[in-house]
Amino acid sequence: MTTSTGTAPAIEFRDVVKRFGDNVVLDGLNFSVPQGQRITLIGPSGSGKTTILRLLMTLEELSGGLILIDGDPYTHEYKGDKWVAVPEKRRRVVRKRVGMVFQQFNLFPNMSVLENIIESPVHVLGKAKDEAIADAERLLDKVGMPEKRDFQTNQLSGGQQQRVAIARALAMDPEILLLDEVTSALDPEIVADVLDVLREIADTTDITMLLVTHEMQFAREVSDRVLMFDKGQIVEEADPETMFTNPRHDRTKAFLKAVLG
């Protein structure tokens, strides 16, 4: 077992296989993300991008291979040559470093905005409640909605809910933030608000970010690297400038033509 050294990649996929029944979504995928990098995954739907994020959040179980976080075994490991699941207790320790924002926000509707944000800092991280509240207020400020602290989530627009969801994820102080099509469910005129918030987080923190998005302009601004997926494989990998202006692979060209018009 390797331990966290700081030089290990934040995320490493080793020969990752994911099948849903007979449908092979990922077939021996290898890639790694250095600490603090912002990676955008692009590609047609069904190419496995969202599955990668869901595997990283342990919302799906691997069918084979390993995922390492900071070099630490996360979902599975080899004991001798036996491939075994990492026990939930150890997963929880590693999972604390990973946060996720969902397409459908997934705020808890039975809690207020503030309660949504402080729930896990208090009950998982063991923060004192007034400290958690102070942090939550600071985060609500950061996402531009300090006045909504005591609102119920159903009183908020989609864009506001998503900004609360971002604050909720940040309240756990993650090293890695997964953003799964976070603007896809939003009306076009409020997408910009959410992207502004994410841009600021990208500029002011060193959180490793993995994003799946259709906002190519945004991807171009914030990413260090773009991975083009097709059928569970990385078909092309480049810095955003190269990827969007001078793609080499035919699949990438066709895809970018389709989404950028």
Place this chain on the structure above:
Amino acid sequence: MNDSGIWSWETAWDVLPDLLNGLQITVLATVVGMVIASILGLVIALAMRARSRWITMPLRFVSDFIRMTPLLVQLVFVNLLFVQVPSLAIGCIVLGIHYATYMSEVYRAGIESVPKGQWEAATALNMAPGRTWRAVILPQAIRNTLPGLGNYAISMFKETPFLFAISVVEMFSEAQSYGANTFSYIEPLTMVGLLFLIVSYPTSLLVRRMEIRLA
């Protein structure tokens, strides 16, 4: 008696205090029965989610058995088994257990109605399973079960006359004994029906409003 025809207001007035006494027992049995049914029903619903078939199979068998046999038979049988326990207590417990098997289905549906995204958000926030249930899933699930709970409360209320069979002095039994002493059955039984209606109907309106509000 009854010389003025089939209905005597005097008799109706005369039996009312007895019936109101009985109504108290009826309501008491329903409330206690419902408390038992709501708690035990939730316990059953949660236990049915266990992975081990050693838990779910016997539990399924027992709840099917309770649901497939008449409440009246269960009351009389259990009353015979525990002769030293007061009948009213037997009545409440049997009503509670009987309805718990139905309530567990309401809870099951309520739990399943919580969107998958809620579980996923809880995982993403690294919440412990117990905390996820208490803070996220159950508050939402139980909210969805409130109308079902109300409907079963009304239905249990209407089945309390079965307690007559184990000699609990509830409303129906008061009417019967009044009839046995005076040979006037029409007025007491009509009044019993009306009293049931007076309690059930507003409750059902309340449940309907709750359904609309939650929809």
